[in-house]
Amino acid sequence: MxxxxxxxxxxxxxxGGTQVLDQVNLRIEAGALHCLVGPNGGGKTSLVRALLGQMPHSGTIRFEGEFTTPLGYVPQLPDFDRNVPMTVNDLMALLGQRRPAFLGASRAARAANDQALERTGMAGMGKKPFGSLSGGQRQRVLLAQAISPMPWLLILDxxxxxxxxxxxxxxxxLVTELNTRGxxxxxxxxDLEQVKRIAQSVTVINQRVLFHGPAEQIDSRLEVIR
Ligand SMILES: Nc1ncnc2c1ncn2[C@@H]1O[C@H](COP(=O)(O)OP(=O)(O)OP(=O)(O)O)[C@@H](O)[C@H]1O
Structure with missing residues (x-):
């Protein structure tokens, strides 16, 4: 699959008065590990948020193929009030299921969450207050919640x-392994070095698509990023 x-x-x-995305035509292949790169303010997050249904846009965005589980999404690390009394487990229960958060996660979801925390190097951290974690640790928790349950589309900002x-x-x-599984x-x-290391394909975007092609060609197209 x-x-x-x-x-x-x-x-x-x-x-407002800003054209954030302009006639973006783009196809990301099924099962691809695809990177979106471009300058700050170039519209990358907006494109992803349009895909998630969080941004009003014209044109169409559609999925082709199998898509039976919810997608996983790791947003940019949001500001978080460190005093909010919420543990890592609370956060994962809140984000991961539709039943009221005060009931906590179901037994099955708890097991999946524990496994996901282990896969992101956060085993045993479930009972820690989310606000007590470092930025890097919080980022790992956000990744854990995005892969629990395992999605067929994972969006990483x-x-x-x-x-x-x-x-x-x-x-x-972890991401490469998930990609290998489809x-x-x-x-x-x-990080262009990382892009070359992991991605199969890449899109450079700054309001418009400036380049779309194999990741190994990115070096020869650096002028479109600057
Ligand atoms: N909610 C919003 N209201 C008004 N303008 C917005 C909003 N979200 C984004 N923008 C504007 O849209 C443009 C694109 O922002 P976006 O965050 O999509 O860029 P980006 O490529 O993801 O940037 P970065 O690399 O800095 O994360 C920017 O000019 C930004 O100010």
Whole structure:
């Protein structure tokens, strides 16, 4: 089984007076590990949020192929009030299921969450207050919640920002392994060395698509990123 392909057809997005996305046409192949790169403010997060149904846009965005489980999404690390009395387990229960959060996670979800925390190097951290974790640790928890249950499409918005070297390798290995099992990965990434290391295909976007092709060609197209 493979994750879905994603097709963006003439997607435009305007916020206030700013044209954020302009006629974006893009196809991400089923089962690809695809990176979105481009300058700050170039519209990468907005494109992903349009895909998630969180941003009004014109044009169409559609999935092709199998898509039986919810997608996984790791947002940019949000500001978090460290005093909020919420443990890692509470957060995962809140984000991962539709029943009231005060009931906690179901037994099956708890087991899946524990396994996901282990896979992101956060085993045994479930009872810690989320606010007591470092930025890199919080980022790992967000990744854990995105892979519990295992999605067929995983969307990552700079998941290794602020993570130490060992953590970066762990995330790369985990994402690559999921991709090998058929999960479609869409990864917003500023680290071109990492892109070349892990991605099969890449899109450079700055309001419009400037380049779309194999990741190994990114070096010869650096002028479109700057
Ligand atoms: N909710 C919003 N309201 C108004 N403008 C917004 C909103 N979200 C994004 N923008 C604007 O849209 C443009 C694109 O922002 P976006 O976050 O999509 O870029 P990005 O490529 O992800 O940037 P970065 O690399 O810095 O994360 C920016 O000019 C930003 O100010």
């Amino acid at each position: 493979r994750g879905p392909a994603i097709v963006f057809d003439n997607v435009c997005l305007r916020l 700079e998941p290794t920002a602020g993570i130490d070297e060992a953590g970066v390798r762990l995330v790369e290995a 999960v479609t990965i869409l990864w917003i990434n500023h």
